[in-house]
Amino acid sequence: MNDANYTGSASGTLTIDKAPATVTLSDLLQRFDGNPKEVGVATIPAGLSFLVTYDGSATVPSAAGDYAVEVVVSDPNYSGAASGTLTIYTEPTIHEQPQGGVFIEGEPVTLSVVAEGFPAVSYRWRRDGELIADAHGPTLSLGSIQQSDAGAYEIVVSNIGGSVVSSKAVVSVEPMFSGVWFGGFDGADGRWALVLGEDGSGRYFAHHPGVGLVFVSEVAVDGTGHFTGTASPHPSSAGGLPGMLAVSGAIVGRDVSGSISGVSAGFSGTRDLAAVASAVPAGWSVAPETNATTGESFLVTGPSGAAFLLVATDVLVDSGLGIADSEGQVAVNLDAGAAAAFSVEGETGQVRGTVTPGGTGAAMAFLGVNQGVAPINRILNLSTRGVVRGGDEQMIAGFVIGGTGTRRVLVRAAGPTLTAEPFNLSGALADPIVEIVRNNPDGSQTRVAWNDDWGDAANAEAIREAEVPVGAFPLLDGSRDAALLIDLEPGSYTAIVSSGDGAAGIAIAEVYSVDDAPGQPTRLLNISTRAYVGSGDDVLIPGFITAGNYPRKLLIRAVGPTLVENFGFDPESTLADPVVKIIPADGGDPLLVVEDWESLGQAEAIGTISSSVGAFDLVEGSRDAAVLFTVEPGKTYTIEVSGRDGASGVALAEVYEVP
Known part of the structure; x- marks a missing residue:
């Protein structure tokens, strides 16, 4: 010390503590991209040096994960530290999308997704855009699925990196016991198809070539999946089969099995399903062969477009499988080599098809309607060209009106108009007269109406207006043709065409159904003409047209000998051996030539149907001509009735609708 009076000294250490520094961490949440991810560090005062470790290591991490971050200030004058967690995250990614499908009611169904992300992802299921309660896992169990479970399912996968939505899993649920099944027979060739509706009714179609069986039966299914049905073998089946067969089976899940009794035919198969419906409606159709005496086809299409076709005609009995394309066309190769091409119109349900047998066989045409579409076909008119004389050699057109209410008909007897363009017919009846009589149940007749010259009729203007919609050629103004436009009640009628001046000549007798449309309560049921x-040029030529969406099987007859045998006609003036030719309106070769009614193998059917439509029986062994023939709607047909070897006489030509 510096004092004159004292002495002394001391020593020590001066410590200057480091000043505290503030350390702040940032960028603790970063997206994984494969590069190292440093955290951000800020100090106060700024610019201080520091050391950073990640899970105790100075290496900056690049992989996704959570890392414990420690930061320590290394400046000699300051101290400070901070800690935190660095999260390197990955956005949610879906590796396997949930899969929907078509399921059968009652099947166990679980939807699932495979997804990942860091941190761990969360799940939220939605149906048709609405969140499903308590559905927070990667799987969604729908249990035993019901039709109420149908919908579009999706899942939202989320974490701190964001959210991703799966593709929609569309779940369709089909009723347990309605749909389409295809299959085959146990240990045998052939195939079958089953169609069941939601009301429990359906059809079973089978072709078993091993036993020569074609079988079509209505069936019914109960609440346990058991179905049964009974039917006779199809007429195209081989002989020797039982007269009545029964089909029975059981549906278990997607599979079906059963048997046809009487032929020891066991069968099994599976259900046809599709997430996206085919352009061809699922179901069955029956399409008769047109312009033919017999034959029909049965087409069954499934939701996937898979198709089963069974063809049963007098020249071909076969079946095959095919597929429907996006245009509604169905191509099928039948087992015997025939090629089939069918189409189904979605709006109208009309089915058209051709089947061309292998080799040089002529193509067969088929026309029908799909299941659920009402088949409609009706006779619209009859026109007959023939010779009008006197007595029994008048032209007599008969027709029947069925149903309730009244039916407006246009009845004409044309002669003079036939001499002009485009007919230019010589020998036409100069002055036809037409008379309508009602045939009463007691055998008597009542005159209903009569006309000589159509222009003198009180409703001549209405007669003219009715010609165009029914497709009738116009009668000449001021001509002596005869015509009646009249409303008739249901019953049997005769239109008699005679000569006003007693001279003979060729005339056309016509009966048209006016304002005819499907669903009307009355219509023409059958038509006939008796003439010389x-x-x-003196052959009898009836013509007719039918309308609708479905072929019509007709009973066509040309009767001569039975008129003599059963009705007392003069054998000298009656046609002894009628011949019928069925000719398309565009001419060409006849579709069919028929001589003796028992010669085509249809005698039993003709007898049965004649009774059912109210036609008199033909004499067994007679040379009358008759045939069951299927015509196409909207087409005009001509029936040419002549005598064998040019013979002449009075005959009765008839056309009946077959129920």
Whole structure:
């Protein structure tokens, strides 16, 4: 010390503590991209040096994960530290999308997704855009699925990196016991198809070539999946089969099995399903062969477009499988080599098809309607060209009106108009008269109406207006043709065409159904013409047209000998051996030539149907001509009735609708 009076000293250490520094961490949440991810560090005062470790290591991490971050200030004058967690995250990614499908009611169904992300992802299921309660896992169990479970399912996968939505899993649920099944027979060739509706009714179609069986039966299914049905073998089946067969089976899940009794035919198969419906509606159709005496086809299409076709005609009995394309076309190769091409119109349900047998066989045409579409076909008119004379050699057109209410008909007897363009017919009846009589149940007749010259009729203007919609050629103004436009009640009628001046000549007798449309309560059921049949231009030529969406099987008859045998006609003036030719309106070769009614193998069916439509029986062994023939709607047909070897005489030509 510096004092004159004292002495002394001391020593020590001066410590200057480091000043505290503030350390702040940032960028603790970063997206994984494969590069190292440093955290951000800020100090106060700024610019201080520091050391950073990640899980105790100075290496900056690049992989996704959570890392414990420690930061320590290394400046000699300051101290400070901070800690935190660095999260390197990955956005949610879906590796396997949930899969929907078509399921059968009652099947166990679980939807699932495979997804990942860091941190761990969360799940939220939605149906048709609405969140499903308590559905927070990667799987969604729908249990035993019901139709109420149908919908579009999706899942939202989320974490701190964001959210991703799966693709929609569309779940369709089909009723347990309605749909389409296809299959085959146990240990045998052939195939079958089953169609069941939601009301429990359906059809079973089978072709078993091993036993020569074609089988079509209505069936019914109960609440346990058991179905049964009974039917006779199809007429195209081989002989020797039982007269009545029964089909029975059981549906278990997607599979079906059963048997046809009487032929020891066990069968099994599976259900046809599709997430996206085919362009061809699922179901069955029956399409008769047109312009033919017999034959029909049965087409069954499934939701996937898979198709089963069974063809049963007098020249071909076969079946095959095919597929429907996006245009509604169905191609099928039948087992015997025939090629089939069918189409189904979605709006109208009309089915058209051709089947061309292998080799040089002529193509067969088929027309029908799909299941659920009402088949409609009705006779619209009859026109007959023939010779009008006197007595029994008048032209007599008969027709029947069925149903309730009244039916407006246009009845004409044309002669003079036939001499002009485009007919230019010589020998036409100069002055036809037409008379309508009602045939009463007691055998008597009542005159209903009569006309000589159509222009003198009180409703001549209405007669003219009715010609166009029914497709009738116009009668000449001021001509002596005869015509009646009249409303008739249901019953049997005769239109008699005679000569006003007693001279003979060729005339056309016509009966048209006016304002005819599907669903109307009355319509023409059958038509017939009795007239003199000569040779050359004097043959009897009835023509007719039907309308609707479905072919019509008709009973066509040309009767001569039975008129003598059962009705007392003069054998000298009656056609002894009628011949019928069925000719398309566009001419060409006849579709069919028929001579003796028992010669085509249809005698039993003709007898049965004649009774059912109210036609008199033909004499067994007679040379009358008759045939069951299927015509196409909207087409005009001509029936040419002549005598064998040019013979002449009075004959009765008839056309009946077959129920």
